[in-house]
Amino acid sequence: MSETDTRTTEETARRPGRERGREDGKFGRYGGQYVPEALMPAISELTDAYERYVLDNEDGFVDEFRERLADFGGRPTPLQRADRLSERYDRDVYLKREDLLHGGAHKLNNALGQVLLAKYMGKERIIAETGAGQHGTATAMAAAHLDMPCTVYMGERDINRQRPNVFRMKLNGSEVKPVTTGRGTLKEAISETMRDWAETVEDTHYVIGSIVGPHPFPVMVRDFQAIISEEAREQAIEKTGGLPTDVVACAGGGSNTMGTFAEFVDDESVALRAVEAGGSTLEVDEEAGVAPNSASLYAGDEGVLHGARTKLLQDSDGQIMESHSISSGLDYAGVGPELAYLVDEGRVEPVAVDDDAALEGFHRLSSTEGIIPALETAHAFGFLEEHHEELGERVVVNVSGRGDKDLDAAIEETDKRDVDGAPDMSMFTGGI
């Protein structure tokens, strides 16, 4: 029996490890509410609803959320020992299997929480943005499950990269609106969704997909995702008799990262490692306004974007750079303010893994453990390969999502490279 088993729902929601940012949305110098005035009343209303329903379990919100996560979502997800990887790296490697959550990624934890909250608030419509499509898919599923109309904004470029997820969203009854401004990726989709919200705040809730945006989104999304570390911590104690030495998670906006870290932040013996997309290089082409990576924790500077002060990939004037990653789910120029704060405090170590190492991680986990990871997740396994000697004896890696959505991209990227361990497809001339 772990120490957390005896806590009530209310005590769990009010865990001290999650107090950061709840008071005023500030994490040291990061966070805040930098949004157009038209959105401020909606944000005040959401803050009030977050405090009442999520923190104080008014009307049994948290109980219903947990029940739906179990019955509809399939929680808890397992903490599985990865035998081949453990042997390869000569230490115990455990996988938190968020890829087994309904929809195939951790995203459902947050989407279900927010759509349910919107319902409790009396909202009539859901909007969301998506990059890789996982958040849009999770929101579309949650909206269908809870019978709410839903519109998802998605960059035109991402639509072309992630057609299966577009189809899934439409299957679930959501409208998918292409965003053609800029480069047509996640940051443009976020801006477009904020514009929709500015016009429709009175009856619409914007389901932000990560721990980014104005307060209360960073704390609220963290609280919904913290179920990952809550389970992982209990499961680690039950299975191994103690805490892990290291917890590893990939980081784009940071929702799976913070969800995986939240319950371990106060466990000072546990090293927390956020693995960012190093892209093709960590060098930046300031003149072209392009960062060929998405490593804003590792390489970004403080600034204000999409409602919060945080670490950003930006030029010296403050214009936001176009980011890059082999994984469209990590392709974002900012990161959650709480992670930026924890990095400054030295509690979280940011590391960058490049496209090549991530792709090798994708193939390695697939061939050694029978788990095809999302390309986002594959970055964490690229880190494991490169840095396992620096880690302790018991490592937990969050498998944030499954790789079905990424097969087209993985085939295309594999064809460009000589990837160690990749399948030889040359004899299959008919194509797949």
Add this chain to the structure above:
Amino acid sequence: MADADNSEAIAAAFADGPAFVPYLVAGDPDESASTAYVEALDRGGADVIELGLPFSEPIAEGSTIQEALVRSLDAGMTPDRFFAFAEGLDVDAALVCMTYYNLVYQYGSGEARSASNASGDAASTGPRPFVERAAAAGIEGLVVPDLPAEEADPLREACDEFGLDLVFIVAPTTRGDRLDRIMANVSGYVYVQARLGTTGARDDVSDQTTASLGRLREYDVPKAVGFGISTGDHAERIVAGGADGVIVGSALVDVVAEGASEDLPTAEVADRLEALARELKEGAERGYRSRTETVESA
């Protein structure tokens, strides 16, 4: 109000009759044409001119202005070039810079980062260098749509130090404590958002405007209404309804966009802008006269 008299030029613009406040993106579609366009608005009767300094993620703007911001960025606009652009203008109207907080906050950060790397301290610049440079360039005020009053203290202090007004936007949904907090920080004029949503020309004038002006009646600061005003008739109705000024952006930016897409001569586009500015200014004056006459007859 924080310090309603920071800029005498803006105070003067609202002192005698309604103020016409046009908006254009500086450097749209290029700096030379843009200079001619801004000066045309001045000839057409502008009292205050809002100049957009483009940011890559303009979340408060609709598509018309967003595309203008992209044209300007593509033509090479930067904060330093913006200030040089403002210095080179030959206009009587007071100039206000409208931009997003990251640009204000980052200005001068390159030097600060170099210094902080040398000293080992965290880089921290804040808004002061931007405001100091804006003041030197002849800018009289700032509008920063993604900076709520709660986060505005550093910028408010810098604006007071250098004599700039800090204009805040009040939305149809702004009420109670939030309204008080904004009005405690505003100076120059308050930007009354005529309806919910983002910027963009509309065919009608929202009823939300009347309600917003009613809530603001007790505050002693000029009220300029923007979002959706595109004709002299709109301007007349807005001012007749109690506004002290009208702000017009997208309808003017549309003229610039048409000039850019059809490759029209700069002088022709400038003439169109001047004519539309005059129509809007005259509309505002008609509205003011009808309001004054109504008051006198009562």
